[in-house]
Amino acid sequence: xxxxxxxxxxxxxxxxxxxxxxxxxxxxxxxxxxxxxxxxxxxxxxxxxxxxxxxxxxxxxxxxxxxxxxxxxxxxxxxxxxxxxxxxxxxxxxxxxxxxxxxxxxxxxxxxxxxxxxxxxxxxxxxxxxxxxxxxxxxxxxxxxxxxxxxxxxxxxxxxxxxxxxxxxxxxxxxxxxxxxxxxxxxxxxxxxxxxxxxxxxxxxxxxxxxxxxxxxxxxxxxxxxxxxxxxxxxxxxxxxxxxxxxxxxxxxxxxxxxxxxxxxxxxxxxxxxxxxxxxxxxxxxxxxxxxxxxxxxxxxxxxxxxxxxxxxxxxxxxxxxxxxxxxxxxxxxxxxxxxxxxxxxxxxxxxxxxxxxxxxxxxxxxxxxxxxxxxxxxxxxxxxxxxxxxxxxxxxxxx
Amino acid sequence: xxxxxxxxxxxxxxxxxxxxxxxxxxxxxxxxxxxxxxxxxxxxxxxxxxxxxxxxxxxxxxxxxxxxxxxxxxxxxxxxxxxxxxxxxxxxxxxxxxxxxxxxxxxxxxxxxxxxxxxxxxxxxxxxxxxxxxxxxxxxxxxxxxxxxxxxxxxxxxxxxxxxxxxxxxxxxxxxxxxxxxxxxxxxxxxxxxxxxxxxxxxxxxxxxxxxxxxxxxxxxxxxxxxxxxxxxxxxxxxx
Numbered sequence: 278x279x280x281x282x283x284x285x286x287x288x289x290x291x292x293x294x295x296x297x298x299x300x301x302x303x304x305x306x307x308x309x310x311x312x313x314x315x316x317x318x319x320x321x322x323x324x325x326x327x328x329x330x331x332x333x334x335x336x337x338x339x340x341x342x343x344x345x346x347x348x349x350x351x352x353x354x355x356x357x358x359x360x361x362x363x364x365x366x367x368x369x370x371x372x373x374x375x376x377x378x379x380x381x382x383x384x385x386x387x388x389x390x391x392x393x394x395x396x397x398x399x400x401x402x403x404x405x406x407x408x409x410x411x412x413x414x415x416x417x418x419x420x421x422x423x424x425x426x427x428x429x430x431x432x433x434x435x436x437x438x439x440x441x442x443x444x445x446x447x448x449x450x451x452x453x454x455x456x457x458x459x460x461x462x463x464x465x466x467x468x469x470x471x472x473x474x475x476x477x478x479x480x481x482x483x484x485x486x487x488x489x490x491x492x493x494x495x496x497x498x499x500x501x502x503x504x505x506x507x508x509x510x511x512x513x514x515x516x517x518x519x520x521x522x523x524x525x526x527x528x529x530x531x532x533x534x535x536x537x538x539x540x541x542x543x544x545x546x547x548x549x550x551x552x553x554x555x556x557x558x559x560x561x562x563x564x565x566x567x568x569x570x571x572x573x574x575x576x577x578x579x580x581x582x583x584x585x586x587x588x589x590x591x592x593x594x595x596x597x598x599x600x601x602x603x604x605x606x607x608x609x610x611x612x613x614x615x616x617x618x619x620x621x622x623x624x625x626x627x628x629x630x631x632x633x634x635x636x637x638x639x640x641x642x643x644x645x646x647x648x649x650x651x652x653x654x655x656x657x658x659x660x661x662x663x664x665x666x667x668x669x670x671x672x673x674x675x676x677x
Numbered sequence: 678x679x680x681x682x683x684x685x686x687x688x689x690x691x692x693x694x695x696x697x698x699x700x701x702x703x704x705x706x707x708x709x710x711x712x713x714x715x716x717x718x719x720x721x722x723x724x725x726x727x728x729x730x731x732x733x734x735x736x737x738x739x740x741x742x743x744x745x746x747x748x749x750x751x752x753x754x755x756x757x758x759x760x761x762x763x764x765x766x767x768x769x770x771x772x773x774x775x776x777x778x779x780x781x782x783x784x785x786x787x788x789x790x791x792x793x794x795x796x797x798x799x800x801x802x803x804x805x806x807x808x809x810x811x812x813x814x815x816x817x818x819x820x821x822x823x824x825x826x827x828x829x830x831x832x833x834x835x836x837x838x839x840x841x842x843x844x845x846x847x848x849x850x851x852x853x854x855x856x857x858x859x860x861x862x863x864x865x866x867x868x869x870x871x872x873x874x875x876x877x878x879x880x881x882x883x884x885x886x887x888x889x890x891x892x893x894x895x896x897x898x899x900x901x902x903x904x905x906x907x908x909x910x911x912x913x914x915x916x917x
Binding site for chain 1: 753755756757758759760761764765766767768769770771781790792793794795796797798799814815816817818819820822823824825826827828830831832833834835836847848849850851902903906917
């Protein structure tokens, strides 16, 4: 199968470069504004210390490991159909991680001290582990990509692919454990955070991958047949259902313990925006409706419906991160169980948080970095097959 | 030599002896402090605080004012982002209506979660149990604020003016109660303890069984906030 770069000279291509470049400039302007004035100009506070940038950053990092799955299916599970889909999968994984990390780093109180994070390590910190997991991911997936693209190294690609798959499991375990290891907060402190993030990454990463794949093949006029699309659609349904299952188990477990009733009541019933983001965003639009679109006979064969479902999975993923990260902080810390507390420092109160424009600007900038890297990458290297039409992909293809 | 000179000489020797004796008497106190300054904090000591809530008046905020003055903490009129190293928390039992007010600050845990999660090691525990932030290597990630069960930490959300030389701070880093480490290294009490007129706050060495704080804890018992987490805070309470 012939792998090709895209021509990348059309006005559409330049338009995308211009759009993503502009969004990145807006993000950089937002960072300058926030860092120059200090974080008081954002919606973040001493109550909600991680805000919208973290919603985007963690989402992109989780999606990054999920985007590698398509490649893993070829290398780890030996499905040859996925082999030609692998290079784009690896490229998107690297680009998503780069976008997510950029947002995370640019929101630090002292981003100028990033070098300190490379020279001083506290090895008990899950954040310090993550620095290794993230840089390791770049290195391993980078080598994997090289082996996939370099014909001479191709025979070794599945070995590196297996290693990359194990590494990505560790990486998402690390990301989920950022929250899972927080013993003090009612909404976190749960072992399920790590496996839940892994299953969610499958769905978010595949949704991102499908959107990029469909846009690329549609805009370059290449053939993307139903055989490939049907396989990926089926996978997406399983992944979305799996992510929903993990969320159900998380809440059911909490609902069983009286200790957690207050935080569950907050998220599921009385949390205002967080309750809406959970039921409407994460569950309805992010899971149930996409599953319906992907299975209902009237829409299951529609590319538009598939595109919409992918978009909804991504928006549902952002809603899930909003509920997890911001909702989890908005619910007050419990210093005195069973007591009513109040103070000048908002003890016992649900914290208010409104995303500010620069925070959203920075978060969207992360997505723009991802898409810019992909748009430039596919122009200069042979990431994608010339065709993914059924006659090339379907072993049982019969010309009509 | 006249009688008067002899008398003066004897008096001088007597006063000299007295000075030497008082020097000996003071020496333990002095040596307690000086090695700590010369060689760093010692794990022989564990600084702690015992707060008797029954002596703490709900309308009194001397400790908060003293902390702010000592450490140069100023309000910008933005309560959600202004730093608060110590605060008074009202705790009401909904079943009985019983209400109490108590100061809460960094609890200086023996097993501090803030130090566990800090990627660079900027959050750390000194050998004598004081939990601090090294502002030189804090990158402002705020993970420690997520991890602290006591909401004890503040992020510096804006530029700081009028800093105290003994308490350098910085925009974009995290900070919290230092137990007035600059004062205790000089053998003085933390500002909040010194300002407490009712004697509700007792400061001392928890490792020394003869210290006032150890004896009070041994005699009357003490409660730790969120003791279930097993963090072994150095700040303890009576009357919760």
